[in-house]
Amino acid sequence: MARIRRSPHFEDGVFQNPGGPTRTRPSGSARDLAKVYFDKESRARRTPHGDIPVHPTTLADISRPPATGLRVTWMGHSSVLAEIDGHRVLFDPVWGERCSPFPFAGPRRLHPAPLPPAALGPVDVVVISHDHYDHLDLPTIKALAGTDTLFSVPLGVGAHLEHWGVPADRLRELDWHETTKVGGLTLTAAPARHFCGRGLRNTQHTLWASWVVTGGEHRVYHSGDTGYFGGFAEIGAAHGPFDVTMIQVGAYSDFWPDIHMTPEEGVWSHLDLQGGAPAGVLLPIHWGTFNLAPHAWAEPGEWIRDAAEEAGQAVAFPRPGEPFEPAGHLPGEAWWRAVSGPIAHPWRRPRSTDGVTGRSTGDLDLAGER
Numbered sequence: 001m002a003r004i005r006r007s008p009h010f011e012d013g014v015f016q017n018p019g020g021p022t023r024t025r026p027s028g029s030a031r032d033l034a035k036v037y038f039d040k041e042s043r044a045r046r047t048p049h050g051d052i053p054v055h056p057t058t059l060a061d062i063s064r065p066p067a068t069g070l071r072v073t074w075m076g077h078s079s080v081l082a083e084i085d086g087h088r089v090l091f092d093p094v095w096g097e098r099c100s101p102f103p104f105a106g107p108r109r110l111h112p113a114p115l116p117p118a119a120l121g122p123v124d125v126v127v128i129s130h131d132h133y134d135h136l137d138l139p140t141i142k143a144l145a146g147t148d149t150l151f152s153v154p155l156g157v158g159a160h161l162e163h164w165g166v167p168a169d170r171l172r173e174l175d176w177h178e179t180t181k182v183g184g185l186t187l188t189a190a191p192a193r194h195f196c197g198r199g200l201r202n203t204q205h206t207l208w209a210s211w212v213v214t215g216g217e218h219r220v221y222h223s224g225d226t227g228y229f230g231g232f233a234e235i236g237a238a239h240g241p242f243d244v245t246m247i248q249v250g251a252y253s254d255f256w257p258d259i260h261m262t263p264e265e266g267v268w269s270h271l272d273l274q275g276g277a278p279a280g281v282l283l284p285i286h287w288g289t290f291n292l293a294p295h296a297w298a299e300p301g302e303w304i305r306d307a308a309e310e311a312g313q314a315v316a317f318p319r320p321g322e323p324f325e326p327a328g329h330l331p332g333e334a335w336w337r338a339v340s341g342p343i344a345h346p347w348r349r350p351r352s353t354d355g356v357t358g359r360s361t362g363d364l365d366l367a368g369e370r
Contacts, residue, residue: 001205003155003173003175004155004156004205004207007155007175007207009175009176009207014205015196015205015206015207015208017193017194017195017258018191018193018229018230018231019193019229019230019231022193022195022227022258022259023256023257023258023259024194024195024256024258024259025256026253026255026256042294044341045295045296045297045341046291046293046294046295046296046297047110047291047297048110048297048298048336048339048340049339049340049341050338050339051111051339052110052111052288052319052320052336052339053319053335053338053339054111054112054114054319054320054321055114055318055319055320055321055322055323056114056321057073057114057115057119057321057322057323058115058119059115059119059120059121061073061323062081062083062120062121062323063121065083065086066083066325067325067328068325068326068327068328069084069085069086069215069217069218070082070083070084070085070215070217070218070220070243070244070325070326070327071083071323071324071325072220072244072246072283072316072323072324072325072326073114073318073321073322073323073324074246074283074285074318074320074321074322075093075113075114075320075321076094076109076111076113076114076288076289076320076321077092077094077099077134077285077286077287077288077289077290078091078092078094078129078134078135078222078224078225078246078248078285078286079091079092079093079094079095080092080222080246080283080285081120081123082213082220082244082246084185084213084215084218084220085184085185085215085216085217085218086183086184086215087124087125087182087183087184087185087215088120088121088122088123088124089123089124089125089126089127089185089213089220090120090123090125090126090127090144090149091126091127091129091211091222091246092127092128092129092135092136092222092224093117093126093137093140093141093144094134094135094136094137094140095113095116095117095137095139095140095143096109096137096138096139096140097109099132099133099134099137099290099292100133101133101198101199106133107134107290107291107292108290109289109290110288110289110290110291110297111288111289111320114320114321115321117140117143117144118143122147122148122149123144123147123149124149124150124182124183124185125149125150125151125152125172125182125185125187126141126144126149126150126151126152127151127152127153127187127211127213127222128151128152128153128154128157129154129192129208129209129210129211129222129223129224129225130154130157130192130194130196130206130207130208130209130224130225131157131160131196131197131198131206131208132196132197132198132225133198134290134292135224135225136157136160136198138164141160141161141164141166142164142165145161145164145165145166149170150170150171150172150182151166151170151171151172152172152174152180152182152187152189152211153171153172153173153174154173154174154175154189154206154207154208154209155173155174155175155189155206155207156173156196156205156206156207157173157206157207158171158173159206160198160206172187174187174188174189174209175189175207176189176190176191176207176209177189177190177191184215184216185213185214185215186213186214187211187212187213187214188211188212188213188214188239189207189209189210189211190209190210190211190212190221190231190235190239191209191210191229191231191235192208192209192210192223192224192225192226192231193226193227193228193229193231193258193259194208194224194225194226194227194259195208195259196208208224208225208226209224210222210223210224210226210235211224212235212239212242214239218243219239219240219241219242219243220242220243220244220245220246221235221239221240221242221244221245221246221273222245222246222285223245223246223247223248223261223269223285224248225248225251225259225260225286226248226259226260226261226269227257227258227259227260227261227265228261228265228268228269232268232269232272232273233272233273233276235273236272236273236274236275237275240273240274240275241273241274241275241279241280242273242274242280243280243281243326243327244280244281244282244283244316244326245269245270245273245274245280245281245282245283246283246285247261247266247269247270247282247283247284247285248260248261248266248285248286249261249262249263249266249284249285249286249287249300249303249304250284250285250286250287250288250292250293250295250300251286251287251290251292251293252265252293252295252300253293253294253295255294260286260293262303263284263299263300263303263304263307264303264304264307264347266282266284266304266307267282267304267307267308267311267313270282270313271311271313278311278312278313278314280314280326281314281315281316281326281330282304282308282313282314282315282316283315283316283318284300284301284304284315284317287300287301288300288301288320288336289320296340296341296343296344297336297340298336298337298339298340298343299343301317301334301336302334302336302343302345303345303347305317305334306345306347306348307347310349314330315330315332316330316331316332317330317331317332317333317334317335318331319331319335
């Protein structure tokens with residue numbers, strides 16, 4: 001608490017967001033929100049229409065060193081294993097069946113974890129972005145507490161981990177702009193526009209962060225959860241450009257526009273981080289695994305595919321558990337279409353007609369193809 005009170009980002013008894021006041025509770029009426037969530041057609045759109053294709057990751061897949069020195073494996077939602085210049089970093093590991101305080105209620109996984117935590121092999125450092133249940137998972141942390149890994153967390157979050165059995169000497173708690181060294185890696189906590197809390201009484205006494213991890217040859221960025229704000233350009237100027245950015249593009253809504261990004265904003269943030277021009281690879285995260293917002297389950301994939309194409313930005317679309325090297329071949333198949341209902345594309349700008357039917361080339365047929 002002494003460090004928290006000294007933080008320049010802690011004021012009036014709570015941590016403050018960059019860019020001024022932030023709405024952290026849903027706007028509009030509870031009735032309007034409930035109507036959206038419990039509408040029969042809306043509920044059908046928010047879940048896949050079959051089994052999500054999960055890549056059968058094995059320890060053999062990730063045991064040999066990456067040929068380029070950097071390999072990334074999206075495990076689903078915001079959980080990512082990044083192998084950087086001989087080190088292994090695990091971001092926001094969530095292997096639990098539900099992201100909830102209760103084992104019997106709350107958002108349930110839409111696909112199984114690609115492999116159990118024990119099959120990951122040694123991890124040098126676990127990085128946590130904030131303490132919400134879909135990013136800080138009690139059973140997963142308890143499993144990792146039995147290993148030798150270190151934990152790098154935002155200021156205040158270490159109290160949760162100590163309570164769950166992680167020794168204090170294995171914790172690195174950082175305020176925004178602070179750094180720590182783990183082997184040959186430098187980890188920096190960077191600003192994000194979000195909030196914290198694991199209960200109805202949100203005290204804002206734990207910080208939230210995005211993360212920069214720099215190795216001898218490569219740099220990566222993990223957004224955690226955040227709304228779009230001007231700080232991305234500042235982070236990029238100080239620490240970029242990045243070989244790969246892991247950007248939150250799901251669980252957005254008009255009910256909470258300040259704290260989660262749309263896929264289009266996700267592309268904007270990546271470009272800001274890269275100095276304003278397409279560069280590196282964008283990995284969309286925070287979608288596909290849990291049903292946390294009113295939008296269609298596969299909409300983030302479709303939207304960011306269009307937004308990135310328009311910007312000329314390279315995007316990786318791995319199945320959960322599919323390793324790839326950003327400097328190598330990028331997984332690009334729209335794998336979600338096989339298990340998704342029709343997706344409207346209201347964000348797509350009008351295009352010229354085909355000259356035969358008069359139909360816009362930006363329209364979408366029921367199969368989800370252009």
